Amino acid sequence: MEKMLSVWKTAPKAGLEVKEAPVPKIKDNEVLIKVKATSICGTDLHIYEYDPWAQKRIAKNIPYIFGHEVAGEVVEVGKGTGGISIGDHVSAETHIPCGYCYQCRTGNEHICQNVKILGVDTNGTFAQYVALPYKNAWINDKKIPHWIATAQEPLGNAVHTVFSGEVAGKTITIFGMGPIGACAVALCKAAGADKVIAIDRDEFRLGFAKEFGADVIINGATPGTDTRKEIMDATNGLGADVFLEFAGAPAAFNDGLATLRAGGRASILGVFPKPFEVDVTDGMVFKGITLTGINGRKMYDTWYKARSFLSTGKVKLEKLVTHRFKLFEIEKGMQILQKKEGMKIVLEP
Ligand SMILES: [Zn+2]
Ligand SMILES: [Zn+2]
Known part of the structure; x- marks a missing residue:
């Protein structure tokens, strides 16, 4: 089985573990993304520190791979993944909705009752590969470098x-x-x-x-x-x-x-x-x-608007990226954020 580097929450206490894991197998309706850049969000810092929020939210999910802000390339597509092709550059909408609850069926998937959050409830993006439902893959303009595209979630x-x-x-x-x-x-x-x-x-x-x-x-x-x-x-x-x-x-x-x-x-x-x-x-x-x-992003009205501000250069996201590290150096990034000496920290596998 092919192995990849990945960052895990393995124990119900502060910290993280960098280790090898099998490359995820995709299901029908999923795509496999080769991660080119992933970035650290405030949520990840809560998970790293295992603060009261994290204790309540992720205890039942441990051990798992965390991280959710990502940009990468599609390397494999499952059955029925219309619109997404191998080679596409993508980011991830991190709210994975159920598709059948009241909110999902009335145009409010972002507040789905049964929402799963990438890297919180499922294996996430602090890894060399991540499996994602194809509907959650957002195709990026290839002109935008991965290390900038990963910061689209906060935008x-x-x-x-x-x-x-x-x-x-x-x-x-x-x-x-x-x-x-x-x-x-x-x-x-x-x-x-x-x-x-x-x-x-x-x-x-x-x-x-x-x-x-x-x-x-x-x-x-x-x-x-x-x-x-x-x-x-x-x-x-x-x-x-x-x-x-x-x-x-x-x-x-x-x-x-x-x-x-x-x-x-x-x-x-x-x-x-x-x-x-x-x-x-x-x-x-x-x-x-x-x-x-305000919870998350409207799916996908918000993404179209964000794309416009990004591709026209009206919002220069690259200015927010204060540090770029290798994925295995993630702990350095967490410590910088704890000291409030960084804004967006990008990790490249
Ligand atoms: Zn985030
Ligand atoms: Zn739902």
Whole structure:
């Protein structure tokens, strides 16, 4: 049996294991992808650290190969994998829907009741090969290098969040400058936002906001900074038209809500560690705001939009890639992310 290098979660504790494993056998309706580049997501860091979320989510799946952001080449196709050919360059939509639940049958596969997530519930992309349902393979433009194409997932999350309402001519607060937040800054600027206000507590990350064209940058960790006052000043006392939350921090949520104008739109992608207190009455009801929860990417509306921003160069994803390592050096990448000294870390087998 052919062997491949792969990265495993083998024990219910912090860490990972790099080892050889058989190349996956594809089923009908699957394609085999030779991984050319894979990248580390926040989710992978949770899995590596085996934090409370990971303990709850992946205990039953161990041992398995993790990782889900990928770009590679199709080397084998199963029966009935229409539209995908050997040699295609592809990335993966990581939500694998059941296809038959209420949500799947009403155009909302991204919130499928029985969803499986690549590299969380199934063997993932931190490997030389990965098997993927053909419907989840997204064909990339061959002009885009694999090490850039692998970072499309965070771009997709940003596209879904940003375009869940109007953007052109709007003032927009964006909380949380990880890769997704930074992409959101670029998208808002490209889509004609009036003013983009980027907020984080980390100077390194805020540097990317600047790079991607944010008009106002607020570092909430700087002593003496009053985030709410700075946002109100930047919006002439009105508050922002749109509030995008990527930080997953209660303080960010409440600052964003407090500085959203009456009638504004809040779109929340951040995942919060536990329930927290929110002023629903004054912050939401009387202000008549619209609040949307954002999960994953719309399949595949979001991907078409993301492709357009990527291929026209309006969003320069390559700027987010701070490190490129060999797959077996993955632990180095995890440690850089733990120290918050990197944005997108790409691994090449
Ligand atoms: Zn991801
Ligand atoms: Zn479903």
